Amino acid sequence: MDITSTEYMYSELGISKEILELGQKTEAELKERFLEFDRTAEYNQLKVIRAMQENRVNEGCFQYASGYGYNDQGRDTLEAVYASAFHTEAALVRPQITCGTHALALALSANLRPGDELLSPAGKPYDTLEEVIGIRPSNGSLAEYGITYRQVELLDNGYFDYPAIEKALNEKTKLVTIQRSKGYQTRPSYSVAEIGELISFIKQRRPDVICMVDNCYGEFVERLEPSDVGADMIVGSLIKNPGGGLAPIGGYIAGKENLIENCACRLTSPGLGREVGASLGVMQSFYQGFFLAPTVVCGALKGAVFAANIYEKLGYPVIPSGREERHDIIQAVTLGSPEGVIAFCKGIQSAAPVDSYVSPEPWAMPGYDSDVIMAAGAFVQGSSIELSADGPIKPPYAVYFQGGLTWAHARFGILKSLQSMVDAGVVNLEKIRSLL
């Protein structure tokens, strides 16, 4: 075989001819979709550059700051960049925010007081928030501080039950939390426009209620963010989309000045707020990751749509479908058996640049109520903007696939997941031949 051919490299990496052909056929059908993703990335790239220029980002922003971090110019400028890019009054962007759950817990606990009620108008929130809120009793939950919680179930079609939301809003409701991405559920992820409609509905009835959006996995997927359509706070993780794969840790909250100030006073201390919190040398990766994020998200979207189309052809239920518009970078594939989920994840792992030789196993993870298998051979531990897949080992045995710092890697990972399912006897090679 010609060693300069791409086919040669795929065969060296263990991809069979049939699977490669299925990939090539699928990719050829997706040209238009991919072009649309490229155009969105171009728009968002310009948005980020403009935000950096407006705030006069300069080399001094990348310097190491230690100790209290008073006047940490890199940190303060970066927060202004996030606020500019997301069109908010302020932002808190810190390595001291340890993950997405922490950012969300911070935004909630900083802005709710005893006697207040939190409302989720779009059904159950992300698994780890159950303990934050106290839906599952937990040490330090909002429930322990006398903050009550109400949830409005989604309609059967996965969308908002407006009459029930109207009823659930009451004089105690202080904050409404809306999750953009589906998380570990098989409901749709919501578009920015749909989130905007929900926020308008709530604001018409209760203009004083704080509307917060869990923006995890949604950043830069569309041209607008929830903060452009009325969200008072948007919250996310830097080891997902906005970190661009380079941020080694961190979370952000962007929104109204008073709400962000509350968050800062809770993160550090009353009286100290945003003034302390040294950036400890991570600033260059935060800026550069934010700069790369629109392009990285574009590659991840191509991977998600590619996976949807391949697995749809093989007869597996996929959410979103291969043709649907995208509102986040997650692709759910319902494999229907523990063996399917495990083989898929082992395939993703074996495609990784890091830890490709290890075999992931289902395990009890903190914050989750069933065993979860996670595949990630990441440069940053647990980073899910890098190619990764995870699945709770419970019916309907769906796997949630996301990320890929480059489209070429996402593509390879998906082919490897299918190869692993074939090798494990979960998918029949004859089935693949019949699709060519």
Ligand SMILES: *Cc1c(COP(=O)(O)O)cnc(C)c1O
């Ligand atoms: C990932 C995620 C979280 C939690 O973020 P971690 O960084 O894993 O703590 C919360 N909500 C949604 C929708 C997420 O995807």
